Amino acid sequence: MSKFIAIVGATGLQGGSALKVLYAAGGYKLRALSRNPESDSAKSLAAEYPNVEWVQADLNDTSSLRKALTNVDAVFVVTDFFQKDTLEKVAAGDKDAEFAQGKNVVDAAIDAGVNSVIYSSLDSMKQLSDGKYAGVLHFEGKHKVEEYISSKADKIKGYFIHLGSYMENYVRFSRISPEDSQTVEFTMPLKPTTKLPLVDTINDTGHVVKYILEHPEECLGKVIEVSGGYYEAQEMAKAFTKATGKPARYVQIPYEAAGMDELSQMFKAIDEFGIFGGRSDFLEYNKEMDCAFVTPEEFWKNRNWDGPSK
Incomplete structure (x- = not known):
């Protein structure tokens, strides 16, 4: 496939992973897009x-996107619902704020003559739940961008990845137990037995992006799920103890503790319907990629754990 690759969100986990893997692979000319390259x-x-x-x-x-994508062959795109300005627009009633950003990139890419777009998308929780959970906006916005890219198949080639639940969330939602000051507790509004397709975002994402770039005909129009397997929340705590020797446990907190209604709905929907809708056929497909997805134990071994995230 194309050799001049632009990366949207290069300072984030997903874009940073694409940058790391493609740079290490060699043979690619890379352009990183950033709102503030001087950060x-x-x-x-x-x-x-x-x-x-x-x-x-x-x-x-x-206009800035069009200029940034000039002469580019392919662009990897991830949009971020949780950016401050996007959240402010949503709070003001603009539920399509993330979709608008994704559409802008796609339109700019088409105008600039970009051949292909690889978009980091998600399923629609509204569809997976048959309308029960329609307010998980960061799923809906990404899915809408995916549909928009597909509608432009005559103008640009579309490739899609769906990431599983970030293993990094267990770092973010961690604390020292108030009961014994020794045990690490991982706290989320998920049942301890809910099985999630987990991904080590910074290490795994880029390998899938590279696979798509190297297998364009095979991957065209497909959704490729990014995860090494399904794990229960409490298994992440057990893997932490095995990797670090430190005591740990998973603690389920109320759905309402998520803070935003959209996140409360998300956790309820995941408990009931799962991420990827419970699909598991991607695990066989992923074996064909020349990369080993990071396991929970490997994730903790690689973290150099120095305490809960502040």
Whole structure:
């Protein structure tokens, strides 16, 4: 496939993974798009990955995107519902704020003559739940972008990845037990026995992006789920103890503790319908990729654990 690849969200987990893997692979000319290429995170990555071109682009500004995608063959795109400005638009009543950003990238890519777009999408929880959970907006927005890309198949080739639940969330939602000050507790509004397709985002995502770039005909129009397997929440706690020797347990907290209605709905929907709708055929497909997805125990061994996230 194409060799000049642009990466939207290169300073984030998914885009950073694509940057890391494609840079290591060699043979690709890489352009990283950032709202602020002068940020500390962008400068740090620019130093780590010499010869990567950094370009300013704002997902709310199609003209900047059009310029940033000039001469590019393919673009990897991830949109972020939880950015401050997007959340502010949603709070003001604009439920399509994330979709608008994804559409802007797609339209700009088409205008710039980009051949292919790889988009990090998600299922519609509204569809998976038959309308019961219609308010999980960061799922709905991404799914709507996916549908929009598919509708432009005559103008740009669309490829889609669906990431499982981030293993990184267990770092974010961790604390030292108030009961014994020794045990690490992982706290989320999920049943301890709910099986989730987990992904080590920063290590796994880029390998799937690379696979798509190397197998364009095979992957065209397909959704490729990114995860090494299904695990219960309490299994992540057990893997932590095995990897670090530190006592740990999973603690389910109320759905309402998620803070936002959209997140409360998400956790309820995942408990009831799962991520990927419970599909497991992707596990066989993933074996064909020349990468080993990170296991929970490997994830904790690689973390150099120094305490709960602040």
